[in-house]
Amino acid sequence: MTAIRRAFDVALLLAxxxxxxxxxxxxxxxxxxxxxxxxxxxxxxxLERPRFWGxxxxxxxxxxYALVISWAGGVGIGVWLGAHRxxxxxxxxxxxxxxxLPKVTLYPLILLVFGLGMPAKxxxxxxxxxxxxxxxxxxxxxNIRPVYVKAARVLRLSPQQTVTGVLxxxxxxxxxxxxxxxxxxxxxGVLIGEMFxxxxxxxxxxxxxxxxxxxxxxxxxxxxxxVFAAAANAFLLALDRRLHKRV
Amino acid sequence: MTVFHAELAGVARTYPGVAxxxxxxxxxxxxxGLVRGEFFSVVGPSGCGKSTLLExxxxxxxxxxxxxxxxxxxxxxxxxxxxGVVFQEDASFPWxxxxxxxxxxxxxxxxxxxxxERRVREAIAFMGLKDFAHxxxxxxxxxMRQRVCIARTLVLRPRLILLDEPFGALDAQTRLLMGDxxxxxxxxxxxxxxxxxxxxxxxxxxxxxxxxxxxxxxxFIDIVETGWPRERDSRIVAQSGFGKITGRxxxxxxxxxxxxxxxxxxxxxx
Amino acid sequence: xxxxxxIRLGVxxxxxxxxxxxxxxxxxxxxxxxxxxxxAAALVELIASGAVDDDIGRTLGSVAAAFTLAVVFGxxxxxxxxxxxRLRRAADPLLATYYAVPFFVMxxxxxxxxxxxxxxxxxxxxxxxxxxxxxxLRLKLPAAAPYLFTGVKLAIAYSFIGVxxxxxxxxxxGLGYQIAYAYNNFDNRTMYxxxxxxxxxxxxxxxxxxxxxxxxxRRRLGR
Numbered sequence: 053m054t055a056i057r058r059a060f061d062v063a064l065l066l067a068x069x070x071x072x073x074x075x076x077x078x079x080x081x082x083x084x085x086x087x088x089x090x091x092x093x094x095x096x097x098x099l100e101r102p103r104f105w106g107x108x109x110x111x112x113x114x115x116x117y118a119l120v121i122s123w124a125g126g127v128g129i130g131v132w133l134g135a136h137r138x139x140x141x142x143x144x145x146x147x148x149x150x151x152x153l154p155k156v157t158l159y160p161l162i163l164l165v166f167g168l169g170m171p172a173k174x175x176x177x178x179x180x181x182x183x184x185x186x187x188x189x190x191x192x193x194x195n196i197r198p199v200y201v202k203a204a205r206v207l208r209l210s211p212q213q214t215v216t217g218v219l220x221x222x223x224x225x226x227x228x229x230x231x232x233x234x235x236x237x238x239x240x241g242v243l244i245g246e247m248f249x250x251x252x253x254x255x256x257x258x259x260x261x262x263x264x265x266x267x268x269x270x271x272x273x274x275x276x277x278x279v280f281a282a283a284a285n286a287f288l289l290a291l292d293r294r295l296h297k298r299v
Numbered sequence: 300m301t302v303f304h305a306e307l308a309g310v311a312r313t314y315p316g317v318a319x320x321x322x323x324x325x326x327x328x329x330x331x332g333l334v335r336g337e338f339f340s341v342v343g344p345s346g347c348g349k350s351t352l353l354e355x356x357x358x359x360x361x362x363x364x365x366x367x368x369x370x371x372x373x374x375x376x377x378x379x380x381x382x383g384v385v386f387q388e389d390a391s392f393p394w395x396x397x398x399x400x401x402x403x404x405x406x407x408x409x410x411x412x413x414x415x416e417r418r419v420r421e422a423i424a425f426m427g428l429k430d431f432a433h434x435x436x437x438x439x440x441x442x443m444r445q446r447v448c449i450a451r452t453l454v455l456r457p458r459l460i461l462l463d464e465p466f467g468a469l470d471a472q473t474r475l476l477m478g479d480x481x482x483x484x485x486x487x488x489x490x491x492x493x494x495x496x497x498x499x500x501x502x503x504x505x506x507x508x509x510x511x512x513x514x515x516x517x518x519f520i521d522i523v524e525t526g527w528p529r530e531r532d533s534r535i536v537a538q539s540g541f542g543k544i545t546g547r548x549x550x551x552x553x554x555x556x557x558x559x560x561x562x563x564x565x566x567x568x569x
Numbered sequence: 570x571x572x573x574x575x576i577r578l579g580v581x582x583x584x585x586x587x588x589x590x591x592x593x594x595x596x597x598x599x600x601x602x603x604x605x606x607x608x609a610a611a612l613v614e615l616i617a618s619g620a621v622d623d624d625i626g627r628t629l630g631s632v633a634a635a636f637t638l639a640v641v642f643g644x645x646x647x648x649x650x651x652x653x654x655r656l657r658r659a660a661d662p663l664l665a666t667y668y669a670v671p672f673f674v675m676x677x678x679x680x681x682x683x684x685x686x687x688x689x690x691x692x693x694x695x696x697x698x699x700x701x702x703x704x705x706l707r708l709k710l711p712a713a714a715p716y717l718f719t720g721v722k723l724a725i726a727y728s729f730i731g732v733x734x735x736x737x738x739x740x741x742x743g744l745g746y747q748i749a750y751a752y753n754n755f756d757n758r759t760m761y762x763x764x765x766x767x768x769x770x771x772x773x774x775x776x777x778x779x780x781x782x783x784x785x786x787r788r789r790l791g792r
Contacts, residue, residue, distance in 0.1 A: 061659035142576045145779070152726030152775050156734045157745075157767045160752040160760055164601045244734060259738060286662035359695055377698060384696045388689040393789045394711040404697055407707075437789055452696075 086271045094272040104257075111253040114170055115242045118177025122238045123231055126182045130189020130230070140190055147190075151183045155241070159248045166249075173245035173253065180241030181234040188230025192223040225295035232288040239281055303332035303368075304491045305356060305459055310365035311516070312351050324516040326351045328365060331510065331519065333459070333491050338482075340494045340502035342548060343512030344559035349495045350387075352517065353463050356493065357384050369459065383457030387464040391436040391447045398423065398432045401450045408455075422454040425487075426480070442466075442473045446480075453484065460485075462494045466501070474498065475533040478505050482532060499552070503544040504536055511551040514558040521551040603761050611762035621747060621763070628732060628744040635671060635728040640721060643675020650676065651683040671727040678720020682713030715786060722778050729771055 070088045077087040086094070098104045133140040159176070166172040200222055204214040246255025254273050261270035311327035326348035333339055343349050354360040356367060358374045367374040370381060378384070392400055401422050405415040423432050426446040436444050445465055452460065462481075466474040478501055485492050496502050502509045503525065511521040525544055527535060535541055585605050591597045592604035603611075615621055650657040657680070664673055686709050694704040736745025744767055751760035 057655075058658060061655050062662075065656065065659040065663075138573075138576075141573050142580060146577065146581070148779075149772055149775055152723065153768060153771055154726070154730040154733050156730055156737070157748065157764050159737070160748060161602065161764070163752070248737065262738070282662050289662055354692075357696065359692055378696045380698075382696070384692070386689050386692060388687065390687070390689045390693050392708070392711070394714065407697065407699075407703075435789060 084267070086268045090268060091271045091275050094268045095276055098269070098272055098276075107253050107257055110170075110250075111242065111246065111255065114173040114246070114253065115177060115239055117170075117174045118181065118238050118242050119235065121174065121178040122181030122185055122234045125178070126185025126230065126234055127189050127227060129182075130186045130227075131193055133186065134190040134193025137194075140194060144187075144190070147183055147187050151187065155179055156244055159245070162245070163249050168249055168251070170250075172249040173242050173255075176245030176249065177238045177242035180244075181238030184237060185230045185234035188233065189223070189227050192226030192230070193219075195226070196222050225292070228288070228292050228295055232285065232292055235288060236281065236285060239277075243277070302371075304335035305333045305369045305493075306367070307331045307352075307356060308366050308368075310352075310355055310362045310367060312348065312355055312360070313363045326355070326515075326517050329518060333493060335491055336489055337507045338485050338492045338494070338505055340496055340506040340509045341512060342496060342499055342502045342509060342552065343517055344514050344552065344556040345497065346559055347512045347515050347555070348517035349512060350463050352512075353384075353461050353493065353495050357382055357461050359384070381458040383452035383455060383460045385445070385448050385452050385460070385462045385465045387467050389436075389441065389444050389448070389468075391444045391451075393436050396433050396435055397428055397439075397447050400436070400447050401428075401454055403451060404455045418454050422450040425453065425484070426450040442469050442477060445469070445477070449481075449484070453488070456488070457490060459491045459493070460488075462492070464495055464497060467497065474501060475504075475536070479532045481505060486529060499545045499548045500536060500541075503541055503548065504531075504533060509544070509548060511548055512555075514555045520555070521547070523547055600755075600757070603757055605765075607758070608761040608765045611758045612765050615759065615762045616766075621744070624743050624747050625766075627742050628736065631732045631736075631743065632725075632728045635732055636725055639671035639675050639724045639728060643672045643720065643724065644679050644717070646672070647676040647679025647683065651680055671724040671731065674723040674727055675720045678716055678723065679713070682716030682720075683709070685716060686712045715782075715789070718782055718785075722775065722782070725774060725778070726771070729767075733767065 073085075073088050077085050133143050155176075158179070162172050162175050162179075166175055196219060200218050201214070204218045209217060242253075243255035243258075246253040247259040250256045254277060257273050258270055261267075261273070308330055309328045310331075311329070312325045314323040314325055316322040329352065341349050341352060351360065355362045356369075356374070358367075358376065358378045361376065369379050372379065392403070395403065398419060402415055402419045405418060410418075423429055426449060428443070428446055428450060431439060431443065436447060439447070445468075449465070466477050469477065481492070481494075482505060484490075494502070494505060503523075506525055507527065509523045509525065510519045511523070512518065513520045523544055526540075588597075588602070589604050589606060592599075592602055650660060664677055690708045690712060691704070694708055699707065732743070733745040733748075736743035737749045740746045744763055748760055748763045748767075751757075751763065
C-alpha cells in the first residue's frame with residue numbers, strides 16, 4: 053500500500069514540476085526555454101543520432117574513472133584518518149575547508165596540468181567527489197563504538213573476522229552515505245570539467261548549445277542528466293536508508 | 300464525600316489502529332482521586348500506560364472515555380493553569396543559561412522583572428543550583444539538568460505537580476537524594492504531587508499512597524497506604540515497615556511484570 | 570595555540586613550501602604554475618592597482634544575492650516540506666541529487682534541524698500553554714539553530730561555486746570572467762593572483778564562520 057502511494061506521490065510531484073515548467077514556458081516564450089513536450093521529443097531525436105551516443109559514452113567513461121578514484125581514494129584515506137587519531141584531528145579542519153572551496157576556480161590549473169580531454173575531466177570529477185567520501189568514512193571509522201571491538205575480542209575473532217564481521221558492517225551505513233554524496237558531486241565535477249575542458253561529452257554539448265542559442269538541445273541534455281542523476285540517487289538513497297534502519 | 304483536588308473517573312485511552320495495525324487499548328478504565336496536598340505514586344510494569352495516565356491528567360493527551368476534573372473544572376484539550384509537569388526526558392533548553400531556563404515561564408507570563416528575579420533566585424537556591432545560575436545545561440550532569448527542569452516548573456507555583464519518571468536516567472544513590480529534595484519541595488510548597496516511577500523503593504519511600512498498575516491496559520490492582528509522617532526523608536529505607544511496603548507492591552506486580560515481559564500467565568512462577 | 574594547530578600549520582606551510590621549491594627548481598614549469606610567493610606578490614600588486622575592484626564588487630554582490638535568496642527560500646521550503654511528510658518523501662531523491670544548489674542545501678539543513686527538535690519540547694510548550702507561532706519562535710527555532718547554521722555555511726560555499734562557474738561561462742565581468750580572460754591570454758600572473766584571492770577569501774569567510782559557530786556552540790555543547 054505504502055509503496056503504491058509513494059509512487060503516486062512521486063508521479064504527482066513530477067507532474068506538478070512539469071506543469072510549473074509548462075507555465076514558465078508559456079510565460080517566457082521559446083527564446084529562453086523549450087516546452088516539456090518539445091524537450092522530451094528532442095531527447096528522442098538526440099538518442100537516434102549515433103554521434104550523441106558517442107558523447108554519452110565519453111561522459112559515462114569519464115564519470116566511471118572519476119567515481120572509482122573518488123570512492124576508492126576517499127574510503128582509503130578516510131579509513132587511515134579515522135584509525136589514526138592524530139592524522140585525523142590534524143586533517144579534519146583542512147578537509148572541511150577544502151570541501152567548501154569553490155573548486156571550479158581551479159579549472160585553469162587542471163587544464164594546464166592535464167591539457168584538454170579525458171584526464172582533465174576525470175581529475176575535475178575526482179577533486180569534487182573525493183573529499184566528502186573521505187570525511188564521511190573518517191567519521192564512520194572514528195565513531196565505531198569501542199564495545200564492538202571488545203565484543204569481537206571476547207568472541208575471539210581473528211583480525212580478519214573482526215574486520216569483515218564487525219568493523220565493516222558497523223561502518224557501512226555511514227560510508228554508503230558518503231559514497232552517495234560523492235556520487236552526486238563527482239558527476240557535477242565531471243560535467244563542469246566537460247564544460248570548460250573538453251570538446252566532447254554531455255557537459256560540452258550543453259555549453260555548446262548555450263553558445264549556439266540551441267535551447268532545445270540544452271534543455272534535452274539537461275533533462276537527460278537530471279533523470280539519470282535522480283534515478284541513480286533514488287537507488288543509493290534507498291540503499292542508504294535500508295542500511296541506516298538496521299542500526 | 301471528599302472533594303478531590305484532581306479526579307479521574309472511568310478514564311480509558313485507546314490508540315486508534317493505523318495502517319493495518321490493530322487499535323491499542325493502552326489504559327484503564329481507571330478511577331483515581333488525589334487528595335489536596337498528598338504525595339501519590341504510580342508504579343507498574345513497563346508499557347502499562349503509566350505515562351499515558353499522567354498525560355491524560357495533565358491535558359496533554361485526550362481520554363477516549365471518562366472524565367478528568369482538576370480543582371472543580373473539567374480538563375480537556377489544554378493544560379490547566381496550576382498544573383506543572385516534569386518529564387523523563389531532559390527538557391532543559393540548551394540555548395539558555397540555568398537562570399534564563401528557570402525564568403522562562405515568568406517572563407512569558409509578563410511578570411514584573413523585580414518579582415521575576417526574586418522568584419527565580421528563590422527557585423534556584425531551593426534546588427541547589429546557586430553556583431550554576433550562569434552555567435548552560437550542557438555543562439551540568441543529568442541530575443542537575445533535571446533539577447533545572449524542576450526549578451523551571453516550581454517557579455510557576457503549580458498546585459499540582461506531575462512527574463513522569465523524572466529520575467529514571469539517574470543512578471540509584473542520586474535518585475534517593477533527589478527523592479529527599481522532592482519531599483522537601485512537596486512539604487514546603489504544599490502542592491499535590493503525582494509521581495510516575497518504575498522504582499518500587501522510590502515510590503515506597505516518597506509517597507503517602509502508592510498505586511500499583513496491571514500490565515496493559517493498565518488498571519489499579521492495589522493501592523497501598525504507607526502511613527509515613529509528613530516529615531520524612533530517605534533514611535526511612537532502613538525501617539522495617541519499608542520492606543513490608545515494597546514487598547506488598549512486588550507481590551502485586553510480579554505477575555504483571557512477567558506478563559509485560561511476554562511470559563505466559565504464571566509460566567515462570569513455579 | 571594548541572599542539573594540533575601547530576602541526577596543522579606545519580602541514581600547510583610544508584605543502585606551500587614544497588610547491589615553492591618545485592616551481593623554483595623547474596620541476597613544475599612556469600607555464601603550468603608560478604611559485605606561491607609570486608602569486609602573493611602579484612595579488613598585492615593587483616589589489617593595489619585597483620584594476621579588479623569592480624569585478625570583486627560584482628562577484629561579491631552576486632554571491633550575496635544568491636546566498637540571501639537561497640537561505641530565505643530554502644528555509645521556507647524546508648519548513649513547508651517538513652509540514653507535509655508525503656511531499657517530502659516524494660521530493661527526497663530530488664533534494665539528494667541537487668544539493669550542490671545552495672537553495673537545496675538550505676532546505677536539507679532546515680529539514681535536518683526540524684527533525685532533531687526533541688519531541689519533549691512540544692509537551693513543554695503545551696504545559697506552558699504556548700501558541701504554535703510562539704512555540705516555533707521560542708522553542709523550535711533555537712533548538713534547530715545549529716543545523717540551520719550548517720546550512721548557512723554550505724549555502725555560502727555553494728553560492729561562490731555557482732557564481733564563479735557562471736561567470737566563467739556567461740558573464741563579461743566578475744572574478745570568474747577575469748580568471749578565464751587571463752587564462753585565455755596566457756597571463757599566468759594575473760590568473761594565479763585572482764585564484765589565490767578567491768581561495769583565500771572563501772577560506773577566510775569559512776574560518777570566521779567556523780570560529781563564530783564554535784563560540785556559539787561552546788556553551789551549548791558544554792566544551
